Amino acid sequence: MNTVYDSTIEALIQGCIRGDSTSQKGLYKHFYGYGMSISLRYSKNIEEAVEVLNDSFLKVFTKIKKYDPERSFKGWLRKIIINTALDNYRHNLKYYHALDIENGESSPANETILSGLAYQEILAMVQNLSPAYRTVFNLYVIDGYTHEEIAEMLEISIGTSKSNLSKARENLRNMLKKNKNEYARYSRR
Incomplete structure (x- = not known):
């Protein structure tokens, strides 16, 4: 593990616990790419992915005091993003168009x-x-x-x-x- 990286992330997390907006911005910027890669997989387009990511970070900042520093921050963040994406899916389910169950012909994998x-x-x-x-x-x-x-x-x-x-x-x-x-x-x- 890179101790400089770990101490930087730890400092940002501690700042977020204190409600420091500069630390929140730093944490967001640092994990934006990682979070967006997860959000994009669950979203129909980039706009929805950004919305999921922003909602996820809002949850991170409001629940950061519950984060266990003995565990991986990335893992904790990943779980929040996935759960937020699932919440978004359930919330928008009524707006999605039903897809024909027989959508495609049967074919062997290539x-x-x-x-x-x-x-x-x-x-x-x-x-x-x-x-x-x-x-x-x-x-x-x-x-x-x-x-x-x-x-x-x-x-x-x-x-x-x-x-x-x-x-x-x-x-x-x-x-x-x-x-x-x-x-x-x-x-x-």
Whole structure:
């Protein structure tokens, strides 16, 4: 561990506990990129991701006295951002359009396509998933939650969690296949 880094973060946290706005700004700036990378995975666009991130930091600043310095601050922050993103998902659920359950044809996976894609392209594909599929995909694949944990967090059945993950993967495969076909057409010109 870098002790200079640790002491800088600790000083910012202590300042935030005292309510120092300069420390809050410093902590926000320091963890902005990290937090945004999490928020973007759960959001349909950058505006929603910024809203989730800002709401998350508001929670951080109001609950910072509950932070246990024996634990990783990044882990604590990550959990707050994910929970805030889930709150946002549940709050906006009534506004999301229902996605046709039979959205896409069944096809075998071609995971090697991923190697040719940039991070931004993959993120855009994940963001194009329906909110329910995107949320379950992120929780399971990226953040490592079990279907039981996801079902409890989202107040859905375990079967729905598994189904949403399966459909998210199928939709991503179809997007990857389409991306590969478009690339092949473009490169033949």
